[in-house]
Amino acid sequence: MSPRPTPSSTRRAPRRDALRNDAIVISAARAVFAEQGPQASMEAIASRAGLGVGTIYRRFAGKDALLDAIAQLFVEELDQAAAAALTDPDPAAGLEGFLDFVGVFNAEKRRYAAALTDRVSADDEVSARTADRVRQLTRNAVDAEYLAQDVTADDIKALIVAVRGVVAASPDGDDGPWRRFLRIHLAGLRAG
The missing domain is CATH 1.10.357.10 (Tetracycline Repressor, domain 2)
Incomplete structure (x- = not known):
């Protein structure tokens, strides 16, 4: 019987589509923040990115994480x-x-x-x-x-x-x- 994988051994690099979505979200966030400032909503960013707000929250825990990126x-x-x-x-x-x-x-x-x-x-x-x-x-x-x-x-x-x-x-x-x-x-x- 082979050993069970540990959590760290099962982590994979982010998928290509996730990285692409990150770039889209960051680009959209930069544009929205430039127009509305840091108080802009995650919904406005999601709309600009053409993604669901849930997709953004899966990659960025909130606006602070997005601003950090x-x-x-x-x-x-x-x-x-x-x-x-x-x-x-x-x-x-x-x-x-x-x-x-x-x-x-x-x-x-x-x-x-x-x-x-x-x-x-x-x-x-x-x-x-x-x-x-x-x-x-x-x-x-x-x-x-x-x-x-x-x-x-x-x-x-x-x-x-x-x-x-x-x-x-x-x-x-x-x-x-x-x-x-x-x-x-x-x-x-x-x-x-």
Whole structure:
């Protein structure tokens, strides 16, 4: 008689259709949260996804679990943008491109960005890697004499936080205020 399988040995990787549904749900949730904020209902998300609300609850225990999944994607997308910025041969363009990404990213998520930020841990491996990349972006811009010698990654992180605040305080669809804010503050950090 063969041994009975243990619960851990019977666990399988998620089925392909479950992973596809996860992607559909997350995409729909991002769109609905962008329109309605984090108070949007799971029913509205299910409707946008074209799935039953029960299907969503089978994969995500509730709205908090869904926001956690989106926050993790938020962290990964930010890290990918920082990595891409580091590949730019022009350190000034790399840094500016990254900061522009941050502004656009926050503007698109204006109604629920704060709910995501509260769910991101600075101790998370991806967040730590992104912080290292922001340090390197800053160092590259200083070494290229684009930024003043005394500018640090903490200055850039403060600028990122401030941009988020300007986005939150601006009218929907108006990118002018945060772009102007970013331009003025980068001018103040420049060398010479």
